[in-house]
Amino acid sequence: MLDPPFREPPKYDPNTPGIVVGGPVDDVSITLRIFGDDLDPEEITALFRVQPTSSCKKGDVFRGKHYDRLEKTGKWLYAKDHVQDNLDTIVRDLLANLPDDLTIWTSITDRFSVDLFLGVWMRDWNRGFDLKHETLKHLSDRRLEIGFDIYCDTTQPELDIHDIG
Numbered sequence: 814m815l816d817p818p819f820r821e822p823p824k825y826d827p828n829t830p831g832i833v834v835g836g837p838v839d840d841v842s843i844t845l846r847i848f849g850d851d852l853d854p855e856e857i858t859a860l861f862r863v864q865p866t867s868s869c870k871k872g873d874v875f876r877g878k879h880y881d882r883l884e885k886t887g888k889w890l891y892a893k894d895h896v897q898d899n900l901d902t903i904v905r906d907l908l909a910n911l912p913d914d915l916t917i918w919t920s921i922t923d924r925f926s927v928d929l930f931l932g933v934w935m936r937d938w939n940r941g942f943d944l945k946h947e948t949l950k951h952l953s954d955r956r957l958e959i960g961f962d963i964y965c966d967t968t969q970p971e972l973d974i975h976d977i978g
Contacts, residue, residue: 841903842932844892845911845957849925852887860917863910866892900942904929908951915954922956929957935965 844866847857854868867890869875875882893907907929912918921927929952933942952959 840934841900842892843903843907844890844930845907845927846930847889847921847925847927848886850886852889852925854887854889857889857921860921861891861911863891865889900931900933901945901948904931904944904948905951908955918955918957927957929959931959931961933961933963935963 850871869884871887873884
């Protein structure tokens with residue numbers, strides 16, 4: 814284990830020339846996503862014993878503000894939006910709300926497309942995160958793929974960096 818933590822940026826000192834880079838990501842959204850043509854959201858809810866954030870069956874009518882559409886596949890989503898914490902902790906906390914019984918996970922991953930999807934927001938460049946081996950094992954044991962969308966606030970002014978060497 815690194816001491817101090819690897820992702821901590823150096824402390825900013827306005828009297829020292831240079832720029833500070835690095836550090837943890839700023840915000841994360843996380844969603845467990847389950848998709849399938851024959852998915853019954855009530856079955857997944859009963860197995861997981863948590864209410865989904867969003868769900869539908871294939872063919873359900875989605876009523877939008879400007880148009881209606883038929884859902885192309887069934888879905889069951891369980892999401893936590895924009896939380897500020899260590900990404901590893903966020904993943905473990907979400908999984909802690911779901912069953913530990915791996916036979917439940919196997920029955921779902923055998924029949925449906927299942928993943929853990931994370932949106933990662935940074936307010937500056939060169940940010941990062943780590944997932945501990947215990948967290949990766951929890952994901953692997955549940956046969957969960959993990960996907961990332963990474964966003965950076967590009968409204969920051971351009972940096973004026975000169976090579977003086």
